[in-house]
Amino acid sequence: MDTEAIRTGKQKNLAGADLEDEDLSHADLSRITLSGANLTGANLSGAKFTAARLDGANLMGCQVKGADLRANLLGANLMQADLSESDLRGANLRGANLMQANLTLTSLAGAFLSGANLMSVNLKGVDLRGADLRGANLSNANLQSANLFQADLQGAILSETNLEEADLREANLAGANLTGANLLCAELTGANLNGTTLSGACLKGTILDEKNL
Amino acid sequence: MLEGSILKSLRDAHQPENLAGKRSLNFGVYYKNTLVALCHALEDAILGQDYSPLMITAFQRGKWYLEEAERYADLAARSQQVIIMAAPDSGFAEHPTSQRANVALVELEAADAVAQEWHLIIVSSRYTAMVLCQELSEADYGAAGVPAADLDRKFYGLWTFEPSLVIETAALAIAHVQRYNPELGQQVTAQLEAIAAQIQQQDALSELPTADHLGDIVSRVVDYLQHSQQSLTHSLPEHSGLEAVGLDYNLVSNELQAFLRIAQLIDQTDLSNPMAAAEVASLAESLGQLLDLPAWQLHRLRLAGLLHRIAQLQGAAMEITPGVSRYGDDDTIAPSCPLVPGTQILRTMNRLKAIATILNHQSEWWDGMGYPAGLAGDEIPLESRILGLVSCFQHHLAVGRRSNPDAAPDVITPLTEALSPAAAAALATALSACQAQEGDRWDPKLIEALALLVNGLQQGLSLSIAAPKIAAGMWMLDSHAEEDLLAAKI
Numbered sequence: 143m144d145t146e147a148i149r150t151g152k153q154k155n156l157a158g159a160d161l162e163d164e165d166l167s168h169a170d171l172s173r174i175t176l177s178g179a180n181l182t183g184a185n186l187s188g189a190k191f192t193a194a195r196l197d198g199a200n201l202m203g204c205q206v207k208g209a210d211l212r213a214n215l216l217g218a219n220l221m222q223a224d225l226s227e228s229d230l231r232g233a234n235l236r237g238a239n240l241m242q243a244n245l246t247l248t249s250l251a252g253a254f255l256s257g258a259n260l261m262s263v264n265l266k267g268v269d270l271r272g273a274d275l276r277g278a279n280l281s282n283a284n285l286q287s288a289n290l291f292q293a294d295l296q297g298a299i300l301s302e303t304n305l306e307e308a309d310l311r312e313a314n315l316a317g318a319n320l321t322g323a324n325l326l327c328a329e330l331t332g333a334n335l336n337g338t339t340l341s342g343a344c345l346k347g348t349i350l351d352e353k354n355l
Numbered sequence: 356m357l358e359g360s361i362l363k364s365l366r367d368a369h370q371p372e373n374l375a376g377k378r379s380l381n382f383g384v385y386y387k388n389t390l391v392a393l394c395h396a397l398e399d400a401i402l403g404q405d406y407s408p409l410m411i412t413a414f415q416r417g418k419w420y421l422e423e424a425e426r427y428a429d430l431a432a433r434s435q436q437v438i439i440m441a442a443p444d445s446g447f448a449e450h451p452t453s454q455r456a457n458v459a460l461v462e463l464e465a466a467d468a469v470a471q472e473w474h475l476i477i478v479s480s481r482y483t484a485m486v487l488c489q490e491l492s493e494a495d496y497g498a499a500g501v502p503a504a505d506l507d508r509k510f511y512g513l514w515t516f517e518p519s520l521v522i523e524t525a526a527l528a529i530a531h532v533q534r535y536n537p538e539l540g541q542q543v544t545a546q547l548e549a550i551a552a553q554i555q556q557q558d559a560l561s562e563l564p565t566a567d568h569l570g571d572i573v574s575r576v577v578d579y580l581q582h583s584q585q586s587l588t589h590s591l592p593e594h595s596g597l598e599a600v601g602l603d604y605n606l607v608s609n610e611l612q613a614f615l616r617i618a619q620l621i622d623q624t625d626l627s628n629p630m631a632a633a634e635v636a637s638l639a640e641s642l643g644q645l646l647d648l649p650a651w652q653l654h655r656l657r658l659a660g661l662l663h664r665i666a667q668l669q670g671a672a673m674e675i676t677p678g679v680s681r682y683g684d685d686d687t688i689a690p691s692c693p694l695v696p697g698t699q700i701l702r703t704m705n706r707l708k709a710i711a712t713i714l715n716h717q718s719e720w721w722d723g724m725g726y727p728a729g730l731a732g733d734e735i736p737l738e739s740r741i742l743g744l745v746s747c748f749q750h751h752l753a754v755g756r757r758s759n760p761d762a763a764p765d766v767i768t769p770l771t772e773a774l775s776p777a778a779a780a781a782l783a784t785a786l787s788a789c790q791a792q793e794g795d796r797w798d799p800k801l802i803e804a805l806a807l808l809v810n811g812l813q814q815g816l817s818l819s820i821a822a823p824k825i826a827a828g829m830w831m832l833d834s835h836a837e838e839d840l841l842a843a844k845i
Contacts, residue, residue, distance in 0.1 A: 210649070227834050229650040247834050249650030266604075267829040269654065271819075287608070287827040292819065307384055309824040324497060327382040327511050329824050344495050346356060347382035347511040 148174070157195075167205075187224075197234075357468035361413070362489045362512050364527045378520075380513055383826030385488060386602045387508045388583050389609055394475045396579040397484045397514075398426070400572045401433050401477065408433075408479035409546050411528045413440040413463075413472050415490070417447030428452040436543055438532060442470045461535050469531055473510055476525050480553035481568070483521040488512030507602065514612075516569060516620055522551050569617055570668045570700045576613045577703045580606045608829050610704050614662055615825045621664045628753040630820065631746070636660030637818045638745045638808070639738075645804045646741075651833040656738055658831035659713045661823055663746055666714045668697035693727035706836040712736060713840065717743040722795045732798075736840040740798045744789060744805060747797075751785035779813045 145161075147153040149169045156176050163183040172192040179199045187207040197216035204223040211230050217237045224244045232252040239259045249269045256276040263283045271291045279299045287307040294314045301321040305328045312332040319339045327347040335350070356363040369380050385393070401408055410430065414420040420427070420441050431437045431452060440461040441447065453460055463470045471492075476485040488510035493501050495509075502508060515521065525547050533540030584606045587599060622632050639660040643653045694715055701711035716730060716739035723731030759777060774782070786809045793802045812818070 227651065231650055247651070249654070251650070267827075269650070269830045287829050289824075289827065289830045291821065307824075307827045309827045311821060311824070322497075326491075326495070327384050327826060329382075329827075331379060344497065346489075346491065346495055347384075349379060349382065 172210075357471055357489060360468035360472055360489055361474060361524065361527050361531060362472060362487055363468075365487065365524055368523070368527075381515075381825040382511060382513050383608075383612065384605065385510045385512070385514075385609070386506070386605045387510065388506045388587070388602055389580065389605050390473060390486060390488060390510060392579040392583040392606070393514055393576060393609065394486055395426075396576040397475060397477060397486065397572070398430055400482065400484070400575060401479075402429060404433070404482070406433070406477075406479040406482045407435045408477045408482065409525070409543060409550065410434050410437045410478075411440075411474065411476040411525060411532070411543075412438065413469055413474035413528075415441060415470055415473060417441045417444030421446060421450060424450045424452045427458070428455070431455050431458050436546060438528075438539070438543065440469060440474075440528075440532070442467075459536070459539050461532055461539075463535075473512075474528065476521060476528055478521055478525050478547060478550050480550055480557065482572075483518045483554075484514075484516050484572075485521045485524055486512070486514040487524060514616075516572075516616060517623065518554055522547065522554070569620070570697070573613045573617050574700055574703050577610045580610050580613075581704075604829070607706070607832075608826065611707075611828050611832065612825050614665065614701065614704070614707070615823055615828055617668075618662050618665055619822070619825065621667070627757060628750070630822075631664060631749060631753065632661045633820050633822050634752075635663055635742070635746045635749050636823075637820050638749060639741050641808055641818060642741050642745060642801070642804055643738075645807055648737075651835055652738070654831045654833050655709060655713070655835070656741060658828070659710050659738060659742055660745070661828075661831075662701065662707075662710060663714055663717065663742055665701060666695050666697040666717065668700060695727055706832050708837050709835065709840055713738045713742060715739075717746065719743070720796045721798050724795070735798075738840075740801055744797050744801050748785050748789050748805060751788045752781060755781035755784055774813060774815070782809050782812055785809075 144153070145164050145166060148156065148166065148171070151170070154174055156174065156179055158178045159176065160180045161184055162180050164181075165185045166189055167185045168188040170190045171194055172190050173194060174191070175195045176199050177195045177197045179196070181204055182200050182202045183204065184201070185205045186209055187205050188209060189206075190210045191213040192210055194213040196218055197214050198218060199215070200219045201223050202219050202221045204220070206223055206225050206228055208227045209229070211225070211228050211233055214234045215238050216234050218235070218239075220238055220240050220243050222242045225248055226244045226246045228248050230248055230250045230253050233250075233254070235253055235255045235258050237257045238255070240263055241259055241261055243263060245263060245265055245268055247268075250273050251269045251271040252273060253270070254274045255278050256274050258275075258278045260278055260280045260283050262281070265288050266284050266286045268285075268288050270293050271289050273290070273293045275298050276294055276296045277298060278295070280303050281299050281301045282303065284304045285308050286304050288305070289309045290313050291309050292312045293310070295318050296314050297317045299319050300323050301319050303320070303323045306324050306326045308325075308328045310328055310330045310333050313330070314334045315330075315338045316334045316336040317338065320343050321339055322342040323340075324344045325348045326344050329349040331349055331351060333351070356366060366380065369378070414423075420439055421444065427437065427439075428451065435457065437458045438461060439453070439458065440463055442465055443462045447453065448460055452458055471490050473488045473490070474486065476487070477483060489512055491509045491511065496502070529540055529543050529547060532543065584603060587602060587606070618632050622629050625631065636657045637660070639656045640653050643656045648656070695718070698711045698715040701707040701714065713736055715727065716735055719725035719728065719730045719735045719739060721732060721735070721740070723729050759781065786806060789797060789805060790802055793799050
């Protein structure tokens, strides 16, 4: 595969292309089409994917550290990808698989993660303000001191999830399952807890509006 | 939270339905190591000072107090009264410190919930501080179980410098003492009332026990927490991995909390502009978004916004916001690398070095006539330019609200509600005030972006202005936090 043509922007439509293990680090790939492409093991660190199409792409085990991924990643496979320090604000990650991905210091503010698989993912201290996490599976994930201000977690699975010191103010937790979750010192002022399951959850030092229960 | 505990009494008094005139509490999680470092720092602040405080402590067990009893002899010598609450252990009452005239022991019954708590409450007219915590129960540790090492034990609660909250809690603690020793209870109630009256009088004279002298105390808190981190690193081989990571995170989080709490206190004591930090943080972040800055830089801008008033702390001779002083008015300022003293406090924490630089240069002028370094144009770090402009804009907004109460239908969150015509006018006035200094004080590109933002606000764009959740600020510390913003340019 001629990666030079991709780097220089001559090739913009690469739907379904095979880019396994290629090096596209620090390339400007904004508005590129990589729908359904195979990018497993590729090096995409520091690359710019603003408004790019990566829907259905396979980025399993990719190095994407520090990349600008404000892109369409609908249903993409990001298993075991290193997404640390990447910019995923407002990204479309609906139905994406993020299991075992490294998401330290990423920004997911306003990202669309409904139906995404985030089981056991480490999201400690991650910015998820206003993110759409409806129906997402976050069971066993680590969301310690994460910022979930105004996030939509309606119907999300948060069983055994670590939400210690998390900011859940004005979050929508209607119908969410928080069985056995750790909410130690989390703040839920103004959160919607309509039909939320909290059985076995640790609520020590949790700030709740009693009227929302 | 345990029934009958002091932490629960305080929480109940701050439930949303009882909140009138009070703030909701900022709870956090603390490892025992963190608490030891915090308490030592807050206690040592009274040594070498003549605060002569009232100190009320709860040690769980007499043996924990005995570990600190030598230190408490020195602390008692500097205090008007020290109260030690603990379930008695052998030697507890016999220690020489316990025998001092102004040290009173309260032997807690085994069933008393306070015996599961860890408290340090320091009240004086010029310095108030407290740590108020409760230990996790066995069930709270969940599947991982109770940690084997004593220093890995976890507590939850809060620590603060806020005078009103500390006095409120001291009264609750004294009520508890009263049950065991009515005479002692009455005596310290009188002492607390006298201190509260002094603080109120200072309030009236605007001589608040403000953040001013707290600069040194915060430096000490950060120093002690860092020291704890270093000894943790040294003991790592024997220490089990996961818990060490958790403790390290907890220590760093509390270093950051120390600064956020000071910033919060500066806001609380400025009744004319009590939401400055939260509002400047949101405005700065929004402006950064308009300029399409990367996410890590937006986080840094937000944190700089929350901390921006720390630059005004002790020694910061010139007032920052109105910025009337110009470089060149005073030839004694050396142009090499002058620093605003208040920002130096932030440098005690490595991960805030970039923030310190941003705050240091927020008072530069676009034409090079500002201070402290007389930087001009793009020499001034972009974030400093944004922060300077936004805090000036917010200052004008606050002035506008004061002179026209109609401009702020909701004083607390004026930028989140649908704007009344008066509020829209206040935005326009604040913008014009900034536009008048375009090109000499402010970067024209930023004025343009601010005008766009104001236009958006007038069209109904709303900003989320929320005070920070102090225990959860780590998301704002970014990977570029230690970079030298000026190195590349000078």
